Amino acid sequence: MNTHSRSNQPRKPVNNEVDDVVGTSLRTWISRRRLAGAAVAVAVLISATACGQSATSSKAAVASESPSSMATPTPTRTAPASSSCITESATEPYPPKVFICTKSDAGTLLWMEQSESKRVLDARAAAAKVAAEKAAADKAAQDAAAKAAQEQAAVEAARQQAAAEEAARQQQAAAAAAAVAAAAPAPKVQAPVQPAAPAAPSGCDPNYAGPCVPIASDVDCAGGSGNGPAYVRGPVTVVGSDIYGLDRDGDGVGCE
DSSP states (O other), rough: OHHHHHHHHHOOOOOHHHHHHHHHHHHHHHHHHHHHHHHHHHHHHHHHHHHHHHHHHHHHHHHSSSSHHHOOOOOOOOOTTTTTTTTTTEEEETTTTTEEEEEEEOOEEEEEEEEHHHHHHHHHHHHHHHHHHHHHHHHHHHHHHHHHHHHHHHHHHHHHHHHHHHHHHHHHHHHHHHHHHHHHHOOOOOOOOOOOOOOOOTOOOOTEEEOOOOSSSSSEETTOOOOOOOESSSOOSSSSTTTTTTSSSSEEEEEE
């Protein structure tokens, strides 16, 4: 085959129908791409509008908040240790600690940490318990002493009453005896029995015993101041009548 001669022949023009088909397809594809792009653009625009409105609402809500709450940060609370408080037993948490309004030993209300408050209250309760026990013991001792005093007073009153009753009984008995004695006749008083005097010797006065008292007109004690005429040396016992007055002191013995 003679290729050289064919290659040198002039080419035939491209069929116009093919060009028309290709051009129409390309235009259709471009139109579809444009429609799809337009739909995507509309969706993006709607989404952007919604997002804009949401952002605007959020900004408006933020703007409506209190400026002071946004501008001023919340201060950190400080634990009120040893500061004064108002309501006893009130609590304030300050993590990790808790403070309790507690009455101090001086009588003032102070904020105390929980363990310190417990220590103060326990010590106060223990002191109050000791004071109460001491007061109870003192009262018991006072009651016992008062009871003992009452019992002693009752015993003494009973003794005095018994003594008074005995004295009254004795007084009544004495009065009864006196009444009986007054009603009875008085007993006769008997004269003492004089022992029988021994018989006087002959010539002696029988009114005297002992030494012989002579019978005379007058007899005096020997050695005395009498002047006789007769004298006797005593002592002599008067057993009858002292006719000579020898018993000067009346004791029954003369010339002592």
